[in-house]
Amino acid sequence: MMKERFEVRHIDLAAANTGAESGPALSIFWWKDLPLGTRASLQDELPYGIPQLRQLTAEYAAAQLEARSISLGAPLRATYEGWPKRALSLEAALKAEDLIESLNEFAITSSASAHDISVVICTRDRGPALADCLRSVAAQRSAPGEVIVVDNSSDGNAKDVCGQFPDVQYVHEPRAGLSRARNAGIRASRLNIVAFTDDDVEVHPGWTAEIARAFADRDVEALTGLVLPARLDTAAQRCFQFTMGGFGTTFVPLTFDRRFFEETRPSGAHVWKIGAGANMAFQRSVFERVGMFDERLGAGAAGCSEDSELWYRLLATGGACLYEPRAVVFHHHRSDWPGLKRQIRAYMKGHVAALVAQYDNFGHRGNIVRIGKQLPVYFLKTFVKALFEGPPGRLAILAAEIQGWLAGLQFLLRLGWRKRRIAMRAAAADVKGIAK
Template sequence: MSNFLPWKILHIDVSESLPNLMAESNSQGLHLVFWWHGIPLGQQEILAEQLPMPATELAHRVLQAITPAVRDRLGLKGQPDGRSYNLQSLMALEAPLETMSQHLSNSQGEAKTVSVVICTRDRPEQLVNCLRSLQKLSQTLHEIIVVDNASTSDSTRQLAAQFSEVHYLLEPRPGLSVARNTGVRYSSGEIIAFTDDDVEVHPDWIIRLQHSFSNPQIMAVTGLVLPAELATDSQVIFEKEFSGLHRGYCPLTFDAQFFNQTKNIGVPVWQIGAGANMALRREAFNQVGYFDERLGAGASGCSEDSEFWYRILAEGWLCLYEPAAVVYHYHRGNLATLQRQMYQYMKGHVAALLVQFNRYKHWGNLYRVLVSLPWYYTKLVFSGVFQGFQNRYSTVFSEIFGYFSGLIFYLKNRSKKAY
């Protein structure tokens, strides 16, 4: 992609006067994210050739983008669709919108202590930005734990020592699940929140997660993961072709109905969210065990988080996706690292499906491994042959190799202790 141009990310608070959008040079256009007093409500892309754009036209784009989330937050799903609104009338619903904001900002029931666990390996230059963002949280944290997972130097320990509020743990055994479990065992909060070292958190991140556990049946909460930048071709491919790591702007509850409706074809637990923005009730580890140490980066490659969510649902508990809990993720910066990431994603995904089948004997997991995934990639490759290999195909063969690697990995490690 020699002629690649980046996208400029612009965050707009729609409770304020909308700006006129100026022409952009040396970019593909604007990636707009719309907020209302710290609550993310939607996004929109504006191509460079559509600029400049007056605020009056932007208002129509805003309305189209945020109506689903606003209606969902206000409980207006059963009423006439958003075409009956304009931006002014929607924003004029002042009392309900204020109620929505207060609902997310004020504690529902007793506030729970939150421990933040960050697992890292040899990436102090990224970790420092993550830790600085945690210093800007609007809610005081119970504790921050950095788990240094088999790093090859002392730089992470030296960095952690610069932050007085950070508890540093060295975990010499490699593997993300090993590191996560170490963090859980050393933490003391009622809620354990996880994020990655290549993430920066929104100031309200913790308070949004904290207040999402008002229902005692909820064992896991995930949140919205927005791109921190779209400056390279690989970052744009990941965000546009794979939908990045976010699951939209409407809250979602994953329950027994979701689990049972999809059990025969493989429960799509990956739709619940991302481990880069995840919080778990401490009680969850008593109910379903710890992270499976055969899974995750440094082992199978991925899916230690979604396999944990699978167990939560299989045991009758709930998972919640709350997009008001926001973090910003730096996607892989070049195509080679993106290809390795997608290889690891598929390897871990296949291994997790087989782990889930072995644990619960839910045949939908085998159906996905042996039928759905092979059929999907067969169609994808044939489509590329006849229609051309576009951006989506930059990682497809890495994913296919990851599929076979996941099968082999599971067969070699199926008898190992899970946690």
């Protein structure tokens, strides 16, 4: 499946639009503006027939009805596996007279105003990609109250790009590190909701409106959304999406709360399942309550996982995070193998560093269990499976993961690094009183 270029196709089932069938494709199914699911198909499996599209519509509608219907107990809450047990059978859904009506209701375009949202985009040496990202933010149906670009390059080379967008506030943070850049964005922001995306992302026209609707409808402190691939032209991009799982493929809303945290805490609390930093938002009160991003973590520092570590603190102290796939962004995956391997190595290194930080902050031994037991078992199982079943390139990616794990083990021994814990009160003081 990874040898051929895959076209990313968007199919609106409400319009019975199957798209052009010219080769292998990852089909992303929608009902108007409501994302429903994906399906990877080779050329001989296309085009989709009308009966097949009807069956897919019924399956997706059943999942959406169960997840979003208040009468069925929505919102669903995440379980240990990260997916709630299905309560509504497909047979029962097919008998429901209002199945399509429900889809139409769930797909209603949000009319919520994004005037209280600060959008923060951190960038480093990606001028053309940043320009594409800013164009997508400028095309929002509901314009955010402010857009802040934090330039994390040493020479401030993103300033000229930002100058092309008169409503963008430019902030230069020359100290390397994504967490430092994100914290600089928080300090520069003035509104009650702070939303983050990355410079290698283009956002859906309804992104900010869906963030606003989600916070208005749900009593949560944080939000994540759906991250879809923008292109799958290269083998590296397809490996990240199909073999490594991309940034997740869940198309129904889920609430991650204290129950999920307690169920997964013995094995390290699976907070990475909550979402991705490329599509997340927070109530400003979160930073006042639990602090900002740990500047020891993230790209430019330990590697990554500064987002999941913040979610860990939020859940550990009684908060909740909503995953709402109606808030959609499109991510440009790494296109070359060396870049992908560096990314995977950094992901694993940062993951281990975050586990160490979480253990130091809360004393939860599940974090150490994951480092010393669960990850080695995962490596062994993956090696055996890749050796006999493939896919091509999986062993090279596994090697990068193991290298990242080994690099991350250093943080267990770096006592000076471990003593530099989050200054909760100081971080909270940085943002108190900023909100309007």
